[in-house]
Amino acid sequence: MSFLWIVPLLVCLFFLVPNSYAETITQNLEGGMDIDITYPDEILAGREYSISVLIKNNGWEDKQDISLIFSSKDKALAAGVSDNIIIEKLSQGGTYGGNIDLLIPTNSNPGTHFINLKYSQVLVANNKTPQPAIYHDIAIPITIKEDPVVTIHTKVPESIFANAEFPITVEVLSKNIDITDVNIKIIAPKDIEFRGETSHTFSKIEKNTPIEITSRIITPNEKANSEYKLPFEIIVSYTDDTGNKKEDSQTVSVVLRPRTFMELTVDGGIWIGDFFIAPYVSLGTIIGIPAGAIISLIIRKKQNSTKKTQKRKNSRL
Structure with a gap:
């Protein structure tokens, strides 16, 4: 009976697991051959990726001379060490898994590109007589994106005044890759102080996981006689997934006005x-x-006290 409560738990966990940013194409071919092709749905130029292939012989006859040849007409998606998978024989009930590495040229144009997969196999009739080879062409769509995107979102009041404190919140989000050695720095104009740190360091920020920091602006004591803008600069430096150091920045303006x-x-x-x-x-x-x-305030307090005393007297009566 204890197993029964585990089943809904596993189903719940399945739906809570985040997307792995991969797509799968499933092909059911002659003779009970099933092929699952798993590939990244989005990739970045100048990086390496892989395509995973899982082949299952669910038929009752053996297959031999199985080949998978990958190619890209526009050369935007280039194969790595090898562009093919060769299987001499796959018996009834047998499976085979393999990977093809992709080397994405740095000059690849953004957009959707296709990897062409030419598949062939020979069915062995009654596990004795090889039949003529059969062929299938499969197109694998992959989207190439430009450089990784790191966004900075800063939340500050529209206006501030002298001799007061105001919050400033900075959110950093890396949309495509994990970034490391991250430093977030807030540079304020002169005469502006902070309560809290203006420089924050993170060893790693995972992709699509926003990081938020909050400090408080302390405005000067002197009154502002007119409105003028105060610029705050936010600088985010980090190391990308290829080991290159990058820097992004944002400047936001806050109006300092008379109180x-x-x-x-x-x-x-x-x-x-x-x-x-x-x-x-x-x-x-x-x-x-x-x-x-x-x-x-004293008169109001005395009046409140008198009302409370009168209420107590009335309740006793």
Whole structure:
């Protein structure tokens, strides 16, 4: 009975496993011969890939002189050490697996290209008499993409004001390849400070796995008399899958503007004119509030206390 709960678990895990970025072509040929061809759906110029082939003889007769010859008319997809697979004999119920390496020229044009596979086999009738060879042509589509894409997405407020803190978040995503020795650096204009690190290092970022870092901008104490833009530069340096060092950058601008009469801060504080009330302030720890405001708070507190006392008296009656 304990096995029954494992079955739905395995089914669930099957659907949770991420795509392997590969495609498979299945061919059912004469004599019960099944061929599975697994290949990358997208590749990058200047790199090496492989095509995997699995052949199964599900018929009741032997096959011999099996050959698979790969070719590319436009030479955009070149074979590696060998461009063919030769099998002398495959008995009933037998299987064979092999790989063909692809060397993608650096000058290959982006777009969809085709690898042509010419397949041939000889069926041995009653496992004694070889028959005439049969041939099949199979086209394998593969898309060549340009250089790897590393994207930088920066989230900052549209505008900021003096003597306050604001968040800045940087997300880095490598879409095509794993990258290593990654450094993310935020370069701020002068007079801007940070709470938190402005340089982050990662030994590896896997493809299609976004990495996010967050810091806080500390603006200068001096008031801004007019609006002007502050540029923040984000530089991402890394090593790609071929060992080459690369660098990508992005510049975002934030408007520094005069503070209005009432401003809410991201941590829940509030500016009222030139006075700031921190989010953690109580009546006994008020900072920079005019005397009139303090008196108003005391009166309000006394009124609330009177109401509570009156309620207690009424409840007793």
